[in-house]
Amino acid sequence: MxxxxxxxxxxxxxxxxxxxxxxxxxxxxxxxxxxxxxxxxLPIPGHTHAGKLKSGSRRSMMSRSGICAGTKCSARSKLLRSDQITTFISMETEEDEDQGQGYLTPVLSHALFPAQASAEAKKLYAALQEYAKRYSWVGMGRIHKGLREQVRLNDHSAIQKPHLFFLPDVPSVPFFPRDAHRHDIEVLEANCPAILDEFQAIYQRGIDSKHGWTSLGPKVHNNITQGQAVFPLYSAGVCVAGNCRSCPCTYRTILSLRTFISSNSLGSAGFWLLGPGATLGSSYGPTNTRLRCHLGLQTPPLCELVVGGEPQCWAEGHCLLVDDSFLHTLSHKDAAPRVILSVDLWHPNVAAAERQALDFMFSPDI
Structure with missing residues (x-):
């Protein structure tokens, strides 16, 4: 009735x-x-299958319409993301299920990964699959795309060409504004006097490997090098314990930063000294997933950094955010050495899930 x-x-x-x-x-x-x-x-007995189809189609229509007008945009974005994820996972399912292999089994076939890829790229691809096996493929689309396109990137000249890993669809410029990492920049600049005091203390002991320095050029009189000299606190994601004990305030300051790359080989931190007359030829950094933050400690006027064709100079007590995956050169024509504290920070457009995956892929233990 x-x-x-x-x-x-x-x-x-x-x-x-x-x-x-x-x-x-x-x-x-x-x-x-x-x-x-x-x-x-509701479905009547004997018509269960038809009822399921009807209710399923109703739910599908409700999900596509976004339930209400106020959520149309969010529903559309979720559908787009889900389509991307589905497409991405389907690429990994092209295996013989009769052999009991799942989509998480590492495969480096030509269909999924370029056969001409370097051994390092294949190693990173296997590490990504292992990460997805332990955790999830969700949010890994850009990393997967970057690994497959790395070979093509290395084959042509470009103003931005990281030689190790390029994350696609990441907006980038040679020099980033302070707002990209305002908190970390303010922390570094607030502690600049204490950091400078600790540098001067280790500098007076002498630039020597037995004191923790890594010299990249010949030394001359008065403890000044003609090339580069680095006093690392973190080297490729590994803490240099002896050097950190020599600079406790600097070490604590670095650890208080929210975006410091401390868990993988893409991140480093330390004092970087450039001697008078030194020049660095054109080069690219290893990845566009990081920014190098330079805190000026001693910055003579005739010292210039050119990144992506844009020149900049350092200023004492202030930070400079650099994307060194762009082509960059450096020249120093002053008589006094230039000294900065360099700290590697995550690129602000790298998502949290991608950072966790990159920590796994570039772990110093791998």
């Missing part, structure tokens, strides 16, 4: 003292009629 609105026994009411109770009765009866209509759509 089907009811219509004309058959509902709506109680008559008059405006006045009984109007509220009459309205409530009307709403109650409308609710009961709605429940009856919803119940009549």
């Amino acid at each position: 089907h009811w219509s609105m004309s058959t509902l026994p709506l109680p008559p009411y008059e405006l006045g003292i009984h109007s509220l109770s009459g309205l409530l009765w009307t709403l109650l009866l409308l609710f009961l009629w709605h429940c009856y209509r919803m119940g009549s759509d």
Whole structure:
């Protein structure tokens, strides 16, 4: 039996003292009629399959319409993301299921990964698959795409060409504004006097390997090098314990940074000294997933850094955010050495899930 609105026994009411109770009765009866209509759509025995199809199609229509107008944009973006994830996973399912192999089994076939890829790229691809096996493929689309396109990137000249790993679809410029990492920049600049004092203390002991320095050029008189000299605190994701003990304030400051890359081989931190007359030829950094933060400690005026064709100079007590995956050169024509504290920070457009995966892929233990 089907009811219509004309058959509902709506109680008559008059405006006045009984109007509220009459309205409530009307709403109650409308609710009961709605429940009856919803119940009549349930599948009857013997028609379970048809009921499932009907309810499934209703849910599909509700999900595509975004339930309400206020959520149309978010529903559309979720569908786009889910389509990307589905496409990405389907690439990994092209295996023989009869042999009991799942999509997480490492495969380096030509269809999924360029056969001409370097041994390092294949190693990173296997590490990505191992990460997905332990955790999830969700959010790994850009990393997967970057590994497959790395070979093509290395084959042509470009102003931005990281030689180890390129994360696609990451907006980037040679020099980033302070707002990209405002908190970390303010922490470094606030501790600049203490950091400078600790540098001067280790500098007075002499630039020598037995004191923790790595010299990249010949030394001359008065403890000044003609090339580069680095006093590492973190080297390729590994803490240099002896050097950190010599600079406790600098070490604590670095650890207090929110975006410091401390868990993989892409991240380093330390004092970087450039001697008078030194020049660095054109080169690319290893990846575009990081930014190098340079805190100026001693910055003579005739010292210039050119990144992606844009020149910049350091300033004492201030930070400079550099994407060194761009082609960059450096020249120093002053008589005094230039000194900075260099700290590697995550690129602000690298998502948290991607950072976790990159920590796994570039772990110093791998």
